[in-house]
Amino acid sequence: MMNLEVKNFPGKGDALIYFIAKEKLKNDAKLKQLDALTKGALSQKIKLHLFEAGADEMVSIEMVSPYKHIVLYGLGKTSSVTQATLRNAVANAVRFSETLRASSATFFYQEEFKHIPLFDLGKSLGIGASMGNYHFDKFKGKETLKKAHRLSHICIYIEKAIPKELQEGLAFGELIAKGMQTASNLVNEPASHIHPIELAELATKIADSSKEKISVQILEKAECKKLGMGAFLGVAQGSIQDPKFILLKYSPTTHDKRLKAKKICLVGKSITFDSGGLSLKPPGSMEDMKTDMTGGATVLGIFQVLATNPFSPHEVWGVLPACENMVSGGSMRPGDIVTALNGKTIEVLNTDAEGRLALADAVSYAEKYIKPDIMIDIATLTGACMVALGKDISGIFGNDKSFIKQFLEIAKIEGEEMWELPLYKPYAKFLKSDIADLKNIANAGGGGAITAALFIAEFVNKTKWLHIDIAGPSFRDKPSNGVVVKGGNGVGVASIINLLKNSKPYNP
Template identity: 40%
Template sequence: MSHPVPIQFQAVDAEVLAKAPGRIAVLVAEGGSLGLAARKLDKLMRGALVRYLGSEAFAKLKPGEAQDLAWPAGLAAEAVQVVRLDKRADAATARKAGGVIGKALSKAGTLVLAEAHPRAAELSFGIAMRAYDFTPHKTGEKTSPGPVTLMVNAPEAVAAAAGPMAALVEGVFFTRDLVNEPANVLTTFDFAARLAAMHELGLEVEILEEDQLLHLGMGALLGVGMGSETPSKVVVMQWHGGKKGEAPLALVGKGVVFDTGGISIKPAAGMEEMTMDMGGAAVVAGVMRTLAMRKAKANVVGLVGLVENMPDGRAQRPGDVVKSMKGDTIEVINTDAEGRLVLADVLWYAQDRFKPKGVIDLATLTGAIIVALGHENTGVFSNDDALCDAFLKAAAAEGEGAWRMPMGQAYDDKLKSRIADMMNVGGRDGGAITAAQFLKRFIQPDMPWVHLDIAGTALVKADTTLAPKGATGWGVLALNRLIADRFEA
């Protein structure tokens, strides 16, 4: 898997500035004030730094933004990156500044002059998050960045503050790798094997094979994968960090490793992006990895349904009727509305087996949520105001966009079937909502539940503050924060 760029924390040593290779990033507060080491840097640059700080170009920089001064005289470095970050900056702005630095790291190494900035730990988190690059399938010379050194006045204290964030970065990178992998690599076999390997971190991992799923009555999930050469699986990951015997929080993820749409086949244009249709399962896996790495004091179970939706002579057809583990029958109107069939059975299994204190599911479920919210926000649906509000608060604290969507009986009525208990689609209008209403039918009475439709946020076509274009890892930060704030002992 991809690993974060190594970041070391070192006491400020002005003597190394002249000989430092690669890049030097220097934090500048409001008004252009400089610390002692930064003033030394300016002296080595023959006043070029202070002259820039007095320019109109610096005045236009917003907090968290940066400007390069290329090949500065008096230094061995290829560039000095001037980063605007006020002393009173919030965590989000510090991460943004780190992202700017992380996007432009040098293979010769990068020295970040943070001195006594109170947000140095958050800055390092932003650097690590943005320095991600997915390269396992590229040939030729790798251009990995060199080590990053944060020069700070109190390196041990900053390193201690940054330590827990390292587990978050690992979880996000694991999620991004899974979402970015092509489907000929990330089969259901490979996906399950990667999750099984996390037992080394202390997770209890169990893989349920097709014969077991058939015995459990998971007809909805198994119907989706009938046209694929690779078998469907359910992987259960348990983290026992809380009080013994206390009910866990259940996280459930859709893991369609490739979605052709089945017999209701998708258009060819853009189908290559359907390698990301396992994004919900990837987020669940990334959260479980983070919890294990930081030894979270909570009981959490992560369950993912792994299938491939392919069209062949055995594939389910529009008009077929399948029976869910719950016992309800479903008329399959559109085989491209397959994710909700997978989730229906895994949601029921999670509640039936673990009796959790709450359930949160994640899925790249509908194109309709992209129409509604674009790529800025995940759609949030819930039957429980307290759990939903806690999640929205956690997402806001971590800078992960989320917006609560409505639900109601009128939407649920659109799922009525002439020949079965329900249809798997309810028409084009309100498509993300009717999908959520479908899932709600598989949530037991009085069970707090949140559904996250991440179709627009799991993979994006342009760089974001903390990620290059491609997989974002959206949701790992928010769910980790929710667990820390609400469920840890």
């Protein structure tokens, strides 16, 4: 599907994507070479369309040799080209090539990229090209697919010997994209096809493919009850689908004594469908509730990458409290009290605030039995986070400022929009119940994302902890842009993989 080859410029193929920086538009030697091949038609097209090579500007010309299409893609100023902007440009260019009905797309290594380290450059090209060519076609009929055009091949050419770092980065980028696509596919699947058991089966399949690098354990309902997971089981009790408490463990293959090897736990909210329970959602709010397991999908996407490439020096755990939140005669009622694994009692005033209940038992389990150095929970938790930040940005909370800062820097490199929100402790008083230790919603008159994070914090005692509320970016209802594809898009996969790969690995 994608290959890296040594070729002299301009090569040949179906569609050539040529990136050009704003300051090089008038004196770029290779652009002049392309213009000569088109007998001046390319420069005329640039002039006609007022093309200035600004960021994400495109102009194309058709029916030329040695390519059927030449696409000029503006990068803006070279100094503004980052790993994130490059992978988005590559993804958009691949997508544009499909609209031209090209069978293949060709890129060349260019001077505009030289300030990006070769491994990171290759990674960005791999992620961008793969996500630009991503489609969820599983449920489309033959006639529909006949009308859809798909690229069959993507070529990346370089005029000199291929550096090993570039090749390794490209392969790793493609692998990260496969993890993002695994998560995307799970989120895009309808709830009629994805239940807790399917998540458990995929976790088992990932472990089986890992050559013993990953182990899996599925805790069934009876064992969860024995452990005291009353909050998680309370959410699950209205569904005919049995809950599955899924545990994955990745063991690193190398044990370098210089490494500050950590135990890192990833907790993913995994509500495979959320009707709201007896606090029933209105129909419009229920339409996309197959996406309420996006956190768990992200964790599975990351473990898919770990199964293929044991890139992390750290011990990594995945915890997925998988269940449905449904309506039946057995459903949890508003006003019920449940007891979490750590012994805290919770008055459930709104059954649609169910994710925090499942996460309460998941993070309690992690603290008691896994004892991680670092814990990250990722969840489609609150509409309030979308009110605060919109649909493009995830909210981040945590109990360690330096860790929050580190993760935000990583997210910026990976092009994932995240913003720190305050874990404002005075609001914790709104979670106090008159008849139990806590209540699952706060009557604070606002700040719902904050009080939800504070609720989860009640179950974190010692661990360095990060909470990522992905309610906004978990499912994109707008057309694809860059590596953020329409529908499920693998939010969080790239940033967390970066953390697992590069998190302070050596002793000072």
